[in-house]
Amino acid sequence: MHEPVSAPLAIRRATLDDRQAIYEIQRAAILETCRRSYPEEDVTVWAGLLSPDSYHMIHDRYFVVAERNGRIEGFGMLDEKEGEVEAIYVSPSASGMGTGAAILQHLEQRARQCGLKELKVRSTLNAESFYARHGYQHLALIRYRLVPSLMLNCVEMRKQL
């Protein structure tokens, strides 16, 4: 018997029409996935900062969404000027299926095309092993100020492209 073949993943530039889906994915990922590594009160404040109207970075950054069967499963954001992977979020319902890896590889490919020789990421604690598996080296534990009232422990990581 054959294994069911899952539909292919398509990665494309995000548009403003994707904001609601992006918001729902980021909120769910923070509340479910990041909750395992951060205090409950920080996760609540963090998720509460989000709003579908706050994704102006769609225009300012290389911002992509990953779709399967016409449904957005995750998104990623690259700051090409700073050489930084700024975010990768995958819906908890789609986690562990390679979506995060596909988004990361796509952003790395884009970074190479831009002439970047290395990428940095300020990873959440829960995603450190994900980035490490993809060749990012732990540089330092840092405190990342999301807003004045919320500092998150993160890991600064770097990869030579």
Ligand SMILES: CC(C)(COP(=O)(O)OP(=O)(O)OC[C@H]1O[C@@H](n2cnc3c(N)ncnc32)[C@H](O)[C@@H]1OP(=O)(O)O)[C@@H](O)C(=O)NCCC(=O)NCCS
């Ligand atoms: C980090 C994150 C983007 C990874 O996305 P993902 O689509 O689950 O990643 P992948 O499926 O490519 O890889 C997950 C790894 O865990 C394994 N895994 C197995 N079961 C899993 C499960 N139920 N959930 C998650 N990972 C699982 C996968 O096999 C894979 O291992 P591998 O890399 O050795 O093959 C996702 O967990 C996430 O959105 N986290 C919350 C947001 C966050 O912290 N983002 C980082 C901000 S810098």
